[in-house]
Amino acid sequence: MKKTSRLLPVKLLMATLALGAIQAHAATSMSDADILNLLKQRVDTDKKAVGLVVGIVDEKGSRVISYGYANLAERRPVDGDTLFEIGSITSAFTGVAMMDMAEKNEIRLKEPIETYLPDGVRIPYNDDRKITAADLSAHRSGLPALPGNISQNGSENPYAAYTSSKAYEFLSGYQMKYDVGSRYTYSSFGNGLLGQVLSQRAGTDYDTLIKNRVTTPLGMTATSVNLSADMQKRMATGYSSKAQFAAAPAWNFTSFEGAGGLRSSANDMLKFLAANMGQSKTTLNTTMHKLQIPFEMGNRLLFVWGGYNNKFDSSILGLEGKTGGYSSYIAFDKKVGKGVVILSNADVSVADIGNKIINTEFPLAQ
Template structure:
């Protein structure tokens, strides 16, 4: 489990996410979106606690807004981690990173698995699940800045010849619709039977994706109603890859992680990086398999660690200079309401406003991992 943040007042977000961790909610992490076809998945108090813990662990401190990260000691945060891991048995290992103008802090507790005893730290690699969508939208923003695509380009411009996209009353799905979850596409394609949570995306190919688009009929207008869609984000990654004539991973590496100096943020790990990959664990702390992605990689395929994500957040907060500043600024424009109280969606990022604060964030979850990044 990994969380990166910059202000303690984000604790308020934990309640909101916990409240909406149910069918029809404002936002669900990647693994929630397979619930309808995966019988082993159930909404439960245990899972809701896991979501609340994921967002709020390092923020569930005194309920006073305006706490800067320096106002809460490492010892206090360490005590929370110790309680959650050693006493409550809600995780095997957690890493928390915090960053502001004064520098970085990293607090961790637990191990990479239940047997080795190898402690987790800032270099420990995790699946970051739906935080991948922020990277997908950042690739989109970068391609817009370079004049390679337009935000309101219809997706048919980037589909293979002979592949059509569904329309509504003459309106076409655009890249914007995919990035802000207003495409009217479902959370998952329905042209396969999703097997279970073990590795649900591993066999979903581009051929299956295109077959789905050709036969799917939209049920509402475009650009109006927010519905979180792994399908839409995965399709966006595939289309951008086609336009750039590079794999999704190559796009992320060349456009984002290499320029920002994030060597451990990628999909395909080296032998050395695999040694630092934490084992994923289920709700009963059983070891579970990693997830693999094909056509829907843009929805949740990336792995990363706390050190890299603090670098990522530092650039987005303007704490470090970057040639991608214009790209990152583009991602926080054109906010659109999601239907939840104070909730908006930009390009990839969600935002929660209230109590005089706007928190920009995303969370992630695969079978064995939970993650959060916010600023």
Template sequence: MIKHRRALRGALTLAVVAGVTTGTLAGSAPPPQNTAAAAESTHPADHARLRALLHRLTTVDGGPGALIAIRDRRDRPGSTVLTSGVADVRSHAPVRGDSRFRIGSMTKTFVATVMLQLVGERRVVLDAPVEHYLPGVVRGHGNDGRRMTVRQLLQHTSGVPDVLDHLSPQEILKDPLAHHDARDLVNIALAHPPTFEPGSGWRYSSTGYLLAGMIIERVTGQPYGDEIRRRVIAPLGLHATYVPGDASAIPGPHPRGYVRPGANAPLMDLTAINPSVAGAGGEMISSGTDINRFLGALLGGRLLRPAQLREMMRTRPTGDPDGRAYGLGLESRPLPCGGRYWGHSGDMFGYETVGGATVGGRQATVMVNLDPGGSDAQSADMKAAVRTALCTGRPSH
């Protein structure tokens, strides 16, 4: 979320000044020249606007590299991948179309999907109190698991404080490979009063998804990541998608992940980090092609029964000026060509992802190997690229 990114930029600036991290790239090179390339491209004439947006992401916005993966089951089963910029600012290696990125909060859509599968199996009740599954866990400073429901965790209406508001980036950067236990992260959040009474408002909270992951583990007896692998990754053949746990490396082809504390600050390489600091709220790794396949299967009814998919897509407004509405781990935004698209966004040290899909069968995912950057323009341009890709070939309304 943007507010977290701004806070993180400030914290990273302090970290650089204090010499906390050794990954600073002194005298970082200027933004790379556009090196957009297409793989399996079937309509190159339609990609001019997308290439322009990718070029903007890797020049004006300052991202080292970017890619967009597009898939449309109405056209042909293959994917189109366009890339721009570099995967490594030292070697200037180009971004590969099959690159894996840390996907941050897009993890939430996978977690919500597994939770709703458990609802369909009558092992979880959406409107049951959190206390029923995690007795005694949500307590203190006005937080009470007896008064908030599983649905509210998934929809960010529980009022539980967001751990990202209270987690010190400086502490993370002192030891980026350290393990973070989900219960410890939850307790950091619960040391503060709730944002509002459960059900009376909306505010994004990764703490809710840490709790959701704990519920999945309590109900199934297995780590939530194992359930995601068994229920989603394996059935869909998502060969570039991982729930890494404590593993700090990204398997397979991937760009380096960079952060920029301020507009004129040098890049810092934070590719290696223990993603348990994000846990069920944002630890996963995937590729643009895999994200598209996942979103297509989800909206196409391959992962959830109709009743549970309807619950997932039952949204409430977030108050954002772009018309965003949030369901259960799935958000929607209006398209300029009419209708809405469904998906999620996510950022994790060094990487940002935005993925979206239409119910008609078109998907697009944009990924950049910079987060946080010097400004918020990157996120806006990534969303613009998703909208452009989803509206390609469709008349404007």
């Protein structure tokens, strides 16, 4: 009995500390009202956004918080069904399609990509180390961020006339600056090339590839490269901060859509987010989980996501997208069971808002 009586205070202390930790976490979490006020500040006070839509997945389920306008002239408000360009977040969909094809033995992740491209396409390499799908997804291919033969006019619509032929022409003459697999260097061109490789292998176009492999299995009906008439009506106008929020041309793709061609809504992206977090049961849960763990022994690098953001004791996987008139961010921390997607119709980063919602220790951009 004496031994038991000595342990009781220790157990009580541990329980008290645990309760205190839970209460402290709850006290620092952002309420929906806090988030809405933050959006209002970003739009009305800071003048760094036109319309913002935030989708959240946490212990309460999924929900949307929005503020601002889809179109300044019409004063049409944004909401969960408003569509935005999502830029490089497109690569997350490409990655899921890639892993799905690998699981079904339709591709091999570490086989040279030239295997899956038309005869005669030359892929640059150094020292007999050839570029693979794994290299493209992990951004260690050695390819540049953008090809040298693409128009780089900021918000002007750089991919509109960029065909697969032009891409292959660039590849045939490109001289590698360092060895394949030797370092991580983000490449939008690599994203586009991976989408091209997978589409070629599947015998279809990129839009259909993503529909068949990702969006249809997840029940996503508002995510696509090519928009229906109804989706076009729901599309937000993009704005360029460089011109004091003048309307920016949409980015159109004739090829290489994997570089950033998808459009989506917050309600649709919440389905993608919840599936990645394992909060919804889908046929792609295992496929998505494989993208969240290192693909090589002794290497912490991940496909698609790159790596975890461990600041402030977090464990966040996130991707940012940006086009001429839009910015976006998707991130989640499975350790705390919280994820966020943010869509904006202005070319100003919103990643700081997303990280702040997941963990209030993250600072906001000044």
